[in-house]
Amino acid sequence: xxxxxxxxxxxxxxxxxxxxxxxxxxxxxxxxxxxxxxxxxxxxxxxxxxxxxxxxxxxxxxxxxxxxxxxxxxxxxxxxxxxxxxxxxxxxxxxxxxxxxxxxxxxxxxxxxxxxxxxxxxxxxxxxxxxxxxxxxxxxxxxxxxxxxxxxxxxxxxxxxxxxxxxxxxxxxxxxxxxxxxxxxxxxxxxxxxxxxxxxxxxxxxxxxxxxxxxxxxxxxxxxxxxxxxxxxxxxxxxxxxxxxxxxxxxxxxxxxxxxxxxxxxxxxxxxxxxxxxxxxxxxxxxxxxxxxxxxxxxxxxxxxxxxxxxxxxxxxxxxxxxxxxxxxxxxxxxxxxxxxxxxxxxxxxxxxxxxxxxxxxxxxxxxxxxxxxxxxxxxxxxxxxxxxxxxxxxxxxxxxxxxxxxxxxxxxxxxxxxxxxxxxxxxxxxxxxxxxxxxxxxxxxxxxxxxxxxxxxxxxxxxxxxxxxxxxxxxxxxxxxxxxxxxxxxxxxxxxxxxxxxxxxxxxxxxxxxxxxxxxxxxxxxxxxxxxxxxxxxxxxxxxxxxxxxxxxxxxxxxxxxxxxxxxxxxxxxxxxxxxxxxxxxxxxxxxxxxxxxxxxxxxxxxxxxxxxxxxxxxxxxxxxxxxxxxxxxxxxxxxxxxxxxxxxxxxxxxxxxxxxxxxxxxxxxxxxxxxxxxxxxxxxxxxxxxxxxxxxxxxxxxxxxxxxxxxxxxxxxxxxxxxxxxxxxxxxxxxxxxxx
Amino acid sequence: xxxxxxxxxxxxxxxxxxxxxxxxxxxxxxxxxxxxxxxxxxxxxxxxxxxxxxxxxxxxxxxxxxxxxxxxxxxxxxxxxxxxxxxxxxxxxxxxxxxxxxxxxxxxxxxxxxxxxxxxxxxxxxxxxxxxxxxxxxxxxxxxxxxxxxxxxxxxxxxxxxxxxxxxxxxxxxxxxxxxx
Numbered sequence: 001x002x003x004x005x006x007x008x009x010x011x012x013x014x015x016x017x018x019x020x021x022x023x024x025x026x027x028x029x030x031x032x033x034x035x036x037x038x039x040x041x042x043x044x045x046x047x048x049x050x051x052x053x054x055x056x057x058x059x060x061x062x063x064x065x066x067x068x069x070x071x072x073x074x075x076x077x078x079x080x081x082x083x084x085x086x087x088x089x090x091x092x093x094x095x096x097x098x099x100x101x102x103x104x105x106x107x108x109x110x111x112x113x114x115x116x117x118x119x120x121x122x123x124x125x126x127x128x129x130x131x132x133x134x135x136x137x138x139x140x141x142x143x144x145x146x147x148x149x150x151x152x153x154x155x156x157x158x159x160x161x162x163x164x165x166x167x168x169x170x171x172x173x174x175x176x177x178x179x180x181x182x183x184x185x186x187x188x189x190x191x192x193x194x195x196x197x198x199x200x201x202x203x204x205x206x207x208x209x210x211x212x213x214x215x216x217x218x219x220x221x222x223x224x225x226x227x228x229x230x231x232x233x234x235x236x237x238x239x240x241x242x243x244x245x246x247x248x249x250x251x252x253x254x255x256x257x258x259x260x261x262x263x264x265x266x267x268x269x270x271x272x273x274x275x276x277x278x279x280x281x282x283x284x285x286x287x288x289x290x291x292x293x294x295x296x297x298x299x300x301x302x303x304x305x306x307x308x309x310x311x312x313x314x315x316x317x318x319x320x321x322x323x324x325x326x327x328x329x330x331x332x333x334x335x336x337x338x339x340x341x342x343x344x345x346x347x348x349x350x351x352x353x354x355x356x357x358x359x360x361x362x363x364x365x366x367x368x369x370x371x372x373x374x375x376x377x378x379x380x381x382x383x384x385x386x387x388x389x390x391x392x393x394x395x396x397x398x399x400x401x402x403x404x405x406x407x408x409x410x411x412x413x414x415x416x417x418x419x420x421x422x423x424x425x426x427x428x429x430x431x432x433x434x435x436x437x438x439x440x441x442x443x444x445x446x447x448x449x450x451x452x453x454x455x456x457x458x459x460x461x462x463x464x465x466x467x468x469x470x471x472x473x474x475x476x477x478x479x480x481x482x483x484x485x486x487x488x489x490x491x492x493x494x495x496x497x498x499x500x501x502x503x504x505x506x507x508x509x510x511x512x513x514x515x516x517x518x519x520x521x522x523x524x525x526x527x528x529x530x531x532x533x534x535x536x537x538x539x540x541x542x543x544x545x546x547x548x549x550x551x552x553x554x555x556x557x558x559x560x561x562x563x564x565x566x567x568x569x570x571x572x573x574x575x576x577x578x579x580x581x582x583x584x585x586x587x588x589x590x591x592x593x594x595x596x597x598x599x600x601x602x603x604x605x606x607x608x609x610x611x612x613x614x615x616x617x618x619x620x621x622x623x624x625x626x627x628x629x630x631x632x633x634x635x636x637x638x639x640x641x642x643x644x645x646x647x648x649x650x651x652x653x654x655x656x657x658x659x660x661x662x663x664x665x666x667x668x669x670x671x672x673x674x675x676x677x678x679x680x681x682x683x684x685x686x687x688x689x690x691x692x693x694x695x696x697x698x699x700x701x702x703x704x705x706x707x708x709x710x711x712x713x714x715x716x717x718x719x720x721x722x723x724x725x726x727x728x729x730x731x732x733x734x735x736x737x738x739x740x741x742x
Numbered sequence: 743x744x745x746x747x748x749x750x751x752x753x754x755x756x757x758x759x760x761x762x763x764x765x766x767x768x769x770x771x772x773x774x775x776x777x778x779x780x781x782x783x784x785x786x787x788x789x790x791x792x793x794x795x796x797x798x799x800x801x802x803x804x805x806x807x808x809x810x811x812x813x814x815x816x817x818x819x820x821x822x823x824x825x826x827x828x829x830x831x832x833x834x835x836x837x838x839x840x841x842x843x844x845x846x847x848x849x850x851x852x853x854x855x856x857x858x859x860x861x862x863x864x865x866x867x868x869x870x871x872x873x874x875x876x877x878x879x880x881x882x883x884x885x886x887x888x889x890x891x892x893x894x895x896x897x898x899x900x901x902x903x904x905x906x907x908x909x910x911x912x913x914x915x916x917x918x919x920x921x922x923x
Contacts, residue, residue, distance in 0.1 A: 047903075132834055203849070205856060219835045223846050227834075265834050269798035273898070276797030280904030287903070 015306070018053060019299055025049050050291045057298040064305040077323070078316030082308045089304030093297060101293050105286060112282045116275050128268045131261040135219050135253065139229050142251050143217040145172055146231040150247040153179065154235055161188035175228065176250040187245060202232045202248050210246065212236050225262060227253040314342040318349055330357035391480040395420045395441060398479065407463065407486045408433055409456065429454050437465060441480055444469045452484070460673040462487045499678040499692070503561035511558040514551050521547035560689045564678060570611040570700055577656050578605055580612060581643055584619040597623060600644040606725050608656055610701055618697040621690040622660045622719050628683055629664035629717065638663065654725040662716045666709040675707050698723070762803070762890040764918040774878060777809060777821070777870040781888055783862035791892070792854065794901055800830040802893030805865040809877060812885040812921060820877060820884070821870045826893070827861045840864065865890065882923035889917045
């Protein structure tokens with residue numbers, strides 16, 4: 001109930017009531033203006049009522065106008081339209097009202113004046129003058145007669161005065177004759193009516209105007225709307241010191257004459273009063289009309305404000321709602337205030353926002369689903385050891401996982417949306433990779449695979465690549481999904497296993513007959529040497545020596561194979577790498593005591609758990625390999641091997657790094673990728689097993705080894721070994737792809 | 743109420759008041775129940791009222807008198823009286839007519855000054871009846887207050903409106919007071 005009451009447009013109802021009252025008051029005022037008495041009785045109330053209405057309206061309008069301009073300055077939606085509508089309403093209201101006001105003003109100003117005719121004025125003046133003349137004549141006549149009586153009373157004794165006055169009164173038709181003596185003493189009096197009150201002596205102002213022989217007379221009104229003529233006379237022979245008597249006579253005016261004269265006087269007085277008041281009356285009418293005009297204009301302005309506000313409200317709501325929707329608030333719902341076209345527009349807006357909201361929610365759900373799928377896919381891609389790339393039809397990079405960047409040695413995450421050729425200018429492996437697969441990509445082959453070989457500074461990489469073309473239906477565009485694996489280590493491990501097996505069999509098959517061959521050759525030499533002489537003996541000794549020497553060489557070779565193929569059996573212990581390096585380097589002192597191995601040992605290196613013997617063998621192999629490489633270049637005196645140690649910390653752990661550098665010719669590029677494979681050597685006297693064994697020892701300690709040529713200008717090869725400091729996992733070296741020393 | 747509305751309206755509008763003054767309160771006489779006072783009044787009219795009078799408008803004058811305790815805060819009047827006269831123009835003999843409240847007493851005067859003087863005499867005779875006993879016993883604690891004013895509500899409404907809004911008339915009048923000691 002309260003809500004229903006609150007929902008009523010109280011302002012509009014109040015103003016409608018006020019307007020009705022205003023109209024009623026104007027009607028009453030118009031009616032009252034036709035009747036003087038009613039006009040006087042009601043006018044003040046109407047005036048007060050209009051003043052109150054005016055004040056109320058003015059207050060409401062000032063509030064509304066101030067609010068409208070404030071909203072206009074604040075840029076409130078709809079305020080400009082409201083201002084225009086109100087201005088239009090005002091223009092529509094002011095123009096006709098002003099015209100009506102102008103003509104009404106003219107009519108009142110001229111119309112009221114036209115009520116007063118000069119001839120009427122003149123006629124009334126003449127009538128009054130006629131009455132006045134007629135009465136004056138009578139007054140003068142009676143004054144003369146009264147003066148004669150006064151003269152005649154000179155000799156009459158006071159005892160006969162009453163009878164004498166009575167006779168005169170009857171003769172002249174007077175109402176009253178009174179003779180007054182000194183000190184206003186009434187000497188005698190005669191009246192025409194026994195019920196008439198006692199005669200009163202003349203008033204002092206009359207007595208002041210009486211002169212001897214010149215009676216004072218005047219017309220006087222009586223309370224019963226009758227006129228009387230009062231004459232006061234004294235004798236012409238009045239002398240000082242005598243008893244100055246005064247006669248006062250009151251004569252009735254003929255009733256008809258009296259009534260006519262009073263009527264003329266009343267008409268004249270009313271007309272004069274009316275004529276005198278025409279200015280105020282006109283001003284009063286104009287004031288009333290101006291009041292009505294002001295109230296009408298204010299009511300029109302207020303109505304214009306209200307109507308404009310009600311008209312503009314849905315538009316303001318729509319503007320506000322549109323702003324909210326533009327800001328992303330699709331939950332905006334507008335109140336439907338009207339049942340017309342604007343209401344329909346609001347309903348349509350609500351339907352639109354509802355649809356948008358549902359679509360946004362659906363899109364949001366899909367986006368979340370898509371994000372989840374993408375996150376899942378990225379997680380899968382991130383943990384894949386295979387490289388995954390996605391290129392669009394114009395070969396722009398869309399997606400790349402971490403493994404792809406690691407394999408291709410390039411920051412592909414930062415290269416998204418860039419052309420892959422452009423990326424290739426910064427990353428050589430990417431360039432090589434996509435040069436190798438450009439043809440199937442350009443041809444949009446549906447599905448293909450191939451093995452791609454790329455070359456890095458540390459060797460070559462074999463990438464097994466598979467790709468599919470995923471066309472977007474109906475668009476003519478699509479996506480290349482490329483998956484590739486770095487098969488280098490796998491192939492290398494396969495080769496290593498094969499070589500290990502070969503070495504193990506060779507060692508087993510060859511070493512067994514070597515000892516009998518050597519013993520047989522020594523026996524032949526010992527027995528036949530005693531029999532043969534001369535040249536035969538010399539041939540025998542040389543041949544048996546050759547056999548024994550070659551057998552020893554073969555034993556050495558077989559031992560090397562054994563070492564390579566032998567399953568690791570490490571004797572781990574705390575090992576000081578720097579001390580180990582110093583011990584080994586002393587073995588390479590020259591005849592003059594100088595060492596050709598220069599040391600650059602890092603300070604404060606932690607001890608590691610390692611097999612010192614195997615590490616010593618590793619160092620021997622590397623230093624010997626370096627010296628042999630330098631000797632191959634015939635740089636005898638300039639031969640130099642640098643051995644450096646350092647403690648390295650990286651995201652994959654802590655390492656002891658051992659770096660062996662020579663100043664030889666370096667490793668041929670075609671051998672660089674296979675340098676750690678058995679029988680890979682470019683030295684005529686090498687077995688080709690030294691570096692293979694070195695790599696094996698490093699891997700037994702969970703470390704990594706790599707080789708590259710020094711490109712700083714000094715030449716030579718550089719071998720970098722990293723052994724983990726972590727005591728607990730000598731075989732738990734981090735994956736090579738996580739930390740690749742260069 | 744109507745009178746109060748007019749008085750309020752005319753009170754708020756600054757204007758010219760008729761020169762209606764009470765010069766003195768002489769000839770005070772008091773018996774057991776009645777206070778007789780003859781007030782010396784000075785009456786003069788502004789031009790607008792003279793014009794109105796000569797054009798047929800009847801003017802009403804009122805004198806209010808009341809006896810009340812002589813103290814700072816106004817109290818309830820102990821006795822009060824009111825005198826009224828009307829002044830009009832009598833064109834038939836070009837005189838001014840002073841009429842009593844009941845219309846029984848009519849006096850003509852040839853000039854406006856005489857008529858105002860006669861009106862002042864009429865109004866100046868005040869009879870306050872029903873006086874309380876304490877006033878008679880200790881008159882020094884009481885005052886006679888009187889006010890002479892023009893009866894605006896008796897004027898024609900257009901004249902009230904026009905002259906009032908133009909500021910040619912005002913309803914403001916002063917009270918005059920005398921101790922009864």
